[in-house]
């Protein structure tokens with residue numbers, strides 16, 4: 001029996017714009033995620049997938065409800081503690097890669113290690129190994145602009161896992177890629193789960209992606225409609 | 229901190245070279261401009277100080293107290309002081325006021341009168357103390373055996389270029405005769421042998437005559453009106469004054485060159501005020517440049533700030549990286565500005581000094597002004613990079629990443 005490392009309870013997120021009527025993006029979402037699980041969040045556009053991911057990933061604060069990571073109620077953390085938490089415990093992959101254009105592939109990946117205060121001597125081996133793991137050997141001095149979309153997304157994954165995070169979050173990581181590049185990225189992610197017991201929570205709207213994941217959570221109008 | 233520095237450096241060297249060069253260039257020009265004006269002010273001040281020391285007061289001057297006319301024990305003072313290690317040369321002068329009369333056509337009709345000070349000197353002794361000889365622009369310096377001969381300053385003579393005085397003798401030259409009406413109503417005629425211009429306007433408006441001629445007019449012998457001392461180092465002037473006091477010469481007015489800078493001092497104060505205003509304006513401009521550069525840059529990088537925050541990099545580290553960049557532009561600009569000033573401008577003007585009314589002027593970098601300018605510029609750079617950054621960095625991650 002695997003333990004749950006991430007739970008949401010009655011998670012509600014309501015967006016209130018001043019002049020407009022409120023948007024109920026999440027309306028009480030309860031979900032649990034196990035260590036080493038690869039979970040896809042699926043649903044129609046506007047169903048609340050990203051909003052849900054943002055609450056789980058500490059990128060936003062819910063209107064009400066609870067998020068627990070390793071039994072820590074994250075609502076109780078200060079902004080500084082949340083930043084530390086994001087740096088040490090969580091990893092992120094975004095749809096548009098979100099790399100720093102002035103940093104080389106190597107430097108982008110090493111960034112979280114630097115933020116943790118490690119010296120190059122300490123992190124060099126790790127970074128080199130991760131570059132190999134995502135299949136970008138020999139490209140480490142390239143700038144993001146010199147890489148293809150698929151390659152950039154793999155850099156982004158490498159950056160997200162260099163700190164050995166407990167949970168890796170990905171919001172539509174393949175949406176900007178052609179199907180070939182997309183399957184390379186998904187295979188890399190699958191390998192992380194199989195080989196390193198990485199927990200991954202990924203938003204996607206590609207039905208084909210189902211074959212890479214262990215479980216799919218379907219969202220509809222801000223609630224879970226189905227789990228498989 | 230290290231991370232902030234790393235991000236700042238990478239952004240600078242991998243960023244747009246054109247805007248980097250332009251930014252540094254603006255900072256350089258603003259700083260150089262400030263240094264230049266400061267250096268001109270300092271140069272003018274120094275030129276005036278030098279003029280006072282070299283052509284009028286020496287480093288230390290002894291004068292009778294108010295109400296007394298002469299220094300009585302002149303020889304005693306000179307004999308005592310000349311043996312001090314810091315005394316290079318020493319001389320006594322005797323002075324009075326007089327009206328100089330230039331009868332232009334020697335017919336008593338077109339007569340110009342000019343009231344001024346007169347100095348009686350022993351030319352050989354005086355030449356070691358006050359440098360008139362190398363400033364003779366026409367004719368010659370007085371000689372030991374001269375009688376009835378005088379030298380006159382260019383501003384008194386008239387016709388030797390612009391002067392700060394409205395009046396002069398309207399053009400006398402060496403070789404001309406000049407009538408002098410002394411304070412005791414004795415009138416004598418003298419031959420002008422030399423015209424001098426030191427650019428110290430007080431000296432240049434006077435007339436210099438032989439000590440012997442003076443004695444014959446006033447029936448004086450060894451009295452003097454001032455004893456001028458030249459020291460090995462102008463910073464020893466206070467030591468010299470305290471020694472004079474200890475030796476019992478406190479009955480006289482003892483002053484050093486800096487006490488005599490009344491006009492120079494007020495000008496100096498004005499320069500300091502103008503300098504301060506320029507420094508404040510200059511640092512404001514540089515702060516504004518940094519503000520605009522960082523502001524524009526940060527608006528284009530909102531998303532990146534969001535990403536950095538999302539992956540867990542602290543707001544502080546992100547902010548510091550922008551402040552480091554602002555500091556980089558400021559410091560590089562200042563350094564280049566200083567180098568150009570120090571090795572370009574100052575060197576150029578050292579070879580070709582500027583002809584100022586007060587003397588040949590060489591711009592001079594004053595350490596205190598430099599330090600203050602650097603401090604203000606750094607402060608401005610800090611504020612200029614802090615203000616646009618803090619607002620942006622505080623925003624929510626999702627707001628930034630949108």
Ligand SMILES: Nc1ncnc2c1ncn2[C@@H]1O[C@H](COP(=O)(O)OP(=O)(O)O)[C@@H](O)[C@H]1O
Nearest residue numbers: 015023025043044045046047048049050051052
């Ligand atoms: N910042 C926001 N302000 C207002 N409404 C928002 C905001 N972000 C998302 N929404 C709304 O919340 C709902 C869910 O959005 P989202 O989670 O982005 O959907 P998905 O990722 O499934 O496409 C949508 O109706 C969207 O318009």
Ligand SMILES: [Mg+2]
Nearest residue numbers: 049050051203
């Ligand atoms: Mg979405």
